[in-house]
Amino acid sequence: MTTRKEYIQEQRLAKLDRIRSRKVDPYPSRYQRTHQISEAIALFEQQEKAGIAEAPPVTVAGRIIASRDMGKASFMDIRDGSGKIQLFFSKDKLGEEYQFLADLDLGDFIGVTGKLWRTRTKEITVQASGWVLLSKSLLPLPDKWHGLTDVEKRYRQRYLDLLTSEEVRNIFRTRSRAISSLRRFLDGRGFLEVETPVLQAVAAGAMAKPFVTHHEALDRDLYLRIALELYLKRLIIGGMDKVYEIGRVFRNEGISTKHNPEFTMLETYEAYADYNAVMKMVEEMVSTVAQDVLGAMKAGFAGTTIDLTPPWPRMTLREATLKYSGIDFEEHPEATDLRQQMLAHGMAGVDEKMSWGRLLDQVVSTFVEPKLIQPTFLMDYPVEMSPLAKRKPDNPKLVERFELFVGGIEMANSFTELNDPMEQRQRFLQQEKERAAYGDEETDRLDNDFLLAMEHGMPPTGGLGVGVDRLVMLLTDQQSIREVILFPQLRTV
């Protein structure tokens, strides 16, 4: 039985045989090009501007993405990483070599030498004086006009998606530029970029369920990090006053348009700063990145325009929940009481087995977060929700913490870091108690080694975590995190 795909492949294999029978290597080891395609085009435009009639020959290489055969002359479009250019082949110029073009297919890579000129339709074109096959493709590319629309295929075979979609290529170009811009911003402020362990004995520093793995030689379980936090704080303790890390963290949780099991986090820690200073820095950082990447402080997102010009409004969590849900959490300090309020305000699916902090988190995500479209800082969270943050001096029930919301999505989380080792131990123990009481695997974990570090003395510090993927979603107007991650997690088939 011959499937259509096999039929196409047989034809390509036959071409491969013909090519080899001419003693041509279809996969040569090297090829010397003189210009990237965009460079060749720039060169020609420059010379044209200067009035130089005859452009020097160039040698370019790329993948054939279109072919228009005219009999004794033909056109092809090739693309490399920098752009695309048209090629012109004619029989009177190439002689016998011309007929071998018949063994080329869309998808093959070729190298071409020739001089540049404009066709009568004004397109800059390489007039081939010689060409060489650089790599033969054996499978057809997706439809040149429609590209790939099957989302599953787009993610599983991202290379095809990238090949056929300029938009997708641009998303990942923007992602790269945004990350460079983040680094530039922080480097410029004297932050030191560091790398900390991915494999950890205790996965602490956030409320999330970790992935477990096993180290054979040590014969012990290790966890993939769920946050960068506790190791970066160890560095603050070690006297690195300003540090940051951009790295992958892993959370063994559900997949959604806003969650991928592995995602990229930026965390910064600055000694002698507090959350107010960090807030200011975040505004500047995000608006600077937007300016760098978009050339503007405004971003179109989900059909609205988001204005990132600082300063951004600040609201306490209490104000926000009162305003958007009508619930004043300070009046309901017990879990049963708060749960009742939530039910009274029409919330469904309020789990019996949730702690007060988790319940309040529900209120915030249901009523408050969706309303925070323009960039907004929510400040001053209850201590129950924030085991690593320092209490407010004037209200010990609250901590100096903020979260940044843009487009209804949480982008960043920050606090004035708790640096009292005795209290930190108590907070960890409280978390452990809650885990026991509620059986919640996401409750933060006690990290003795981290406490040991803190007991040696930790300066007052402002810390920050930014969801880089989500920031890229904002900058590229994408509603799904999978669109900004090259290879998002999918079930293996």
Place this chain on the structure above:
RNA sequence: GGGCCGUUAGCUCAGUGGUAGAGCACCUGACUUUUAAUCAGGGUGUCGUGGGUUCGACCCCCACACGGCUCACCA
């Protein structure tokens, strides 16, 4: 995990309880300035998988797989 929707040619998509369709791609031929080239001809399919109903299933039913959206979960 629940609900809804989807899965047909390499790609994009139509389709009917009774022989499986189009465009692009591909193959053959024509063509020396094309731009989704054009013109003439060609058809290369496990209709997601497995059951069931039926004289007959791509279509109807059930289960499963994968994906999307959504709720739950999750900062």
